[in-house]
Structures are given as structure tokens and as C-alpha cells.
Amino acid sequence: MINSAPDGEGRLPSGLPAAIGAYVIWGFLPLYLLLVRKVPPFEFVGWRILWTLPFCLLIVAIRGQFPELRAALSNTRTLVALVASAALIAANWFVYVWAIMAGEVYAASLGYYLNPLLNVLLGTVLLKERLTHWQWLAVAIAACGVAVLTAGALTSLWISLSLAFSFGLYGVVRKQVAVGSLPGLTIESIILLLPAAGIVWWYAGGNAGPSFGTDVLLSAAIAFSGVVTAVPLLLFAVAARRMDYSTLGFVQYLAPTIVFLLGLTVFRQELDAVQLGSFVLIWIAVAIFIADLWNRTRRARVVAQPG
Template identity: 80%
Template sequence: MASTPTALSPADSTQPSGLPAALGAYIIWGFLPLYLLLVTEVPPFEFVGWRIIWTLPFCLLIVALRKQYPALRQAIFNPRTMLALLASSVLIAINWFVYIWAIMEGEVYAASLGYYLNPLLNVLLGTLLLGERLSKWQWLAVAVAASGVALLAAGALTTLWISLTLAFSFGLYGVVRKQVPVGSLPGLTIESAILLLPACGIAWWYAQSPAGPSFGTDLGLSAAIAFSGVVTAVPLLLFAIAAKRMDYSTLGFIQYLAPTIVFILGLTVFQQELKPVKLGSFLLIWIAVAIFVGDLWSKRRRARVAA
């Protein structure tokens, strides 16, 4: 497969921009902890099961509205595509469970750190696996961001496994989805269908427990659980669209928006203590973002002038 073109090449200027989709996805993910406050009484593992169950019908509804059943059938009857989507479905399921568990257990900063690590991993994956290249200014941004992450990690060794699991699971998920020849919506629909059987098994297991099922006993809680299908499908669809249209390294740096929102929520809504080391890492990461975005802006201006 040919290497991915750089995000700022003149040829890309004729393609639809993935920036609005990327911003939409990361803003939704950033505020996701507020939604999880509505379902804190649901065990994390059970909630992941219900999240998968309610994502599938929402995806099928959009497939019907957009008349994408031919694309769905084409992907289903392609063994290579199905194998890749099996891998991506496992990766995203792991990511969902660890993230939900971390937020519900009050490890908001650990979750935030995971998605601060992820853009650095995206840069590594983009350069090693996708043939992408970074300028010297972009590598400087990577180095500064890595310093900020290292500083934050030094004060969170006991929860670093949460951050690493989130970073690697979502980073590899994005790489797999970028290489799969299937649209964002059919791909997510198939991923949800692959996970449906184990999700139903999880829901059934909790229904047989002494505490009983979380869904169906309270109208408000049941509605909040059902809404997880929308909360899950919409940002993943936006992310898949952005991953197809943008350089993966650039997409990774835009992702700093989501953990920053989570970080601020941890400080304000969840009222977690902000130690000096965490504040220092926060500032270093945003200096890195400023360097990276400044370099992108400069290159984009030069590309437009040349075009």
C-alpha cells in the first residue's frame, strides 16, 4: 500500500478537509466524563456491554438513511476486511472498558494522560508504519510534548498502566481503521455486530446477579444507558472520517483537545488535586501543541501560495 501523503501537500487542498470531523470527535470525547456521571451506578463492564448493544441499532439506522447497505455487504463478504475489523473491534472494546472504569473509579488524570500519550504514539506509528514524515519543528514539538508526558507520568506510576492501555489500544485502532478499505459507518456497524454476542452475554450475566440488571428498572437510568449508542457512534464516525482524510500525525496532535478538556474537568467538576508536576506537564504539552500548529500553519500558507 502506498504511503500516506503529507497533510500539507498541495494535492490535499482539493480533498475534503477532515478538520471539522476531527474537532467534533475530540470535543465529544473530551466531555464524555460528564455523561458518565449519569451512569455511575452501572458497573463499568456491564455498561460497556450495553454501550455495544445500543450502538449497533443506531448505526443500522444511519446505514438505512444513507443507503449504505451495498458497502456493508461488500465489507462483510471480504475476508481480509472482516479480519481487520475483528482486530479493530477488540482494540476499541478494550479502550472503552479501561476508559469507563478509570473515570468511574475517579482516575480522571490517568485517563487524560492516556490520551496525551496517544498523539505521541500516533506520530511514532505514522512515521514507522505509514511512511509519514515530520519537519524539524514538528520533531521539536514531539520532544517537548514527550517531556511533558514524562513529567506527568513520573507522578502517576501506579496508574500508568491505565494511560498506556488507553494510548496503545486507541492508537492501534486508528492505524487499523486507516488501512481498511471500508467506509466509516459500515466499518463501525460491523465492529458493533462482531461485539454484539459477547455484549449480550455480559448483559445477561449481570441480569442474573443478585443486584439485577441496570437497564429496565429505572426510566431515567435506562434512557441514559440507551443514549450511549449515540455517544459512542457519533464521535467514532467523525474520527474515522478524519483518519481517512488527514495525515495521521497531524490528527494525533489535534487529539490533545480531548485530554485537555478531560484534564480541566478533573480539576473542576471532579475536584481532583492539581499538583505542581501536573501543572508543569500541562504547560509543556501546550507549548508543544503551539509549536506543531505554528509549523502546520506556516506550511499551509506556503502551499496555498504555491498552488
């Protein structure tokens, strides 16, 4: 079931549109990163955090959510969880930006193919969700795909696993935090503000000088990172709170598929035999996972029909 909590009419609105919007934006993110490729990845992540905070605060003001923001800031348990989620998403941002700028587009794509399969394991271990036999088979085949990479592409495997684990754990933490998506992201940005400012200051004092403020188009592209960062994360947070965590992973295949196609077409990267073999195994696992999810959803609808 996609809806999982009641509203005024007994059910929350579906999180599916928000999930699709988030993953389509993330899928085309490499095209945006081409605009800022002159900026060192670590510096860009710093700017990304700095520009995300004012954008979030603006939306908080428009939506009148400052009381919710203050309540979350005064809750120690919530703050501790958001410190963890902030660290996870910052690590995820850096690895992804570095991978795309370094030309490791396929490794980034593979990481997000693995993430939904990792999500079902995390859902089992941490959220007490149960896996079907077909889901276990899909996870096992995906594990074989990872094993193939260890044989011939070990240097890029860390990228895929880092992306899968950091974002998977981020979703688990955010699902458990009793704070809205926008206040939560705003607090995460506040937590990361000082480290981000330190990174930007350090790069500004280097030989290359500041990346922001010297070129109008580059500066505009850097500033736009706040929108590019906040909008899909807000959509994801909304979807994560309204959908079964395993089901949410189904929609996530949009993003790595788009990234994979961009690697073939826009970035024109060569796909070697080891990478292709790994992708084939992952795609088989994905097909099994989707087929099982589709069958279970269809059976649930039949049972839910009256009469």
C-alpha cells in the same frame, strides 16, 4: 494538506469539521458518564456495544448502505482488520470508562494529550510519513513527561498509555481498511455483539441485578450510549480518511483540554506536583508540535498559490 483524495471536483471535502465535532463530543463525554456512574464500567461497555449496533443499522438502512456492508462482510482481509480494530476500540472504551468512574480524570486527559504525539510516530513507522526535526523534539519532550509520571504517578500511567496506544492503533487500522466509516463501525459492533451480550447477561445474574430496565432515567441514559458512541466514531472515521494522519492529531487536543478542565471544575480533582510537571512538559511538546504544523501548513499554502 487536509484534503488528500479526489472527488468529483478533484478533492475530497475537508475532514476538519468532522474532526472538530468528534473531539468536542469526546471532550464532554465525562459529563455523560456521570449520568451512568451507578453502572459498573465493564457492564456499561457491554450495554454501549449493544445499543451502538441498532443505531448503526438504522443509519445504514436510511443511507442504503447494506450492499457495502455485505461486501465488507464477504472480504476476509477486511474482516480480519475489523476484528483487530473492534478489539482495540473495546479496550479503549473500557479503560476510559473505568478511569472516569474511578476518578482518574487527569490520567484520561493525559492519555489523549499523548495520543497525537504517538500518532506521528505511528505515521512514521507504519504509514511511512516523515517527521520534521521539531516534531521529533516534541515527541522527545512528551517522553520526558511520561518519564516524570514513572517517578511519582506510576499507578495511573498505565491508564494514559493504554488510552494513547489503543486509540492510536485503532486509527491506523481504520485508515487502512477499504470500507466506509458507517459500515465499518457496524461490523465492529457485530463482532463485539456476543461478548457484550455475555457481559450484560453475567451482570444481570449477579447480586445487584440488571442496571437496565429498573430505572427510567438510568435506562434512557444507557440507551443513549449508542448515539454517544456511534456519532463521534463515525465523525472520526470520516476525518481519518480525509486528512493527513499527523494533521488529524492537531485537532485532537480539543478533547483532552476539555477533559482536563472538567477535572479541575466539575470533578474538582486535586492536581499534584508530579501530574502538574508532566502536564507542563506535554503542553510544551504540544506547543512545539502545533507551531511546526502551523508553519508547514502556511508554507504549503504559499507554494500552492498561483503565480
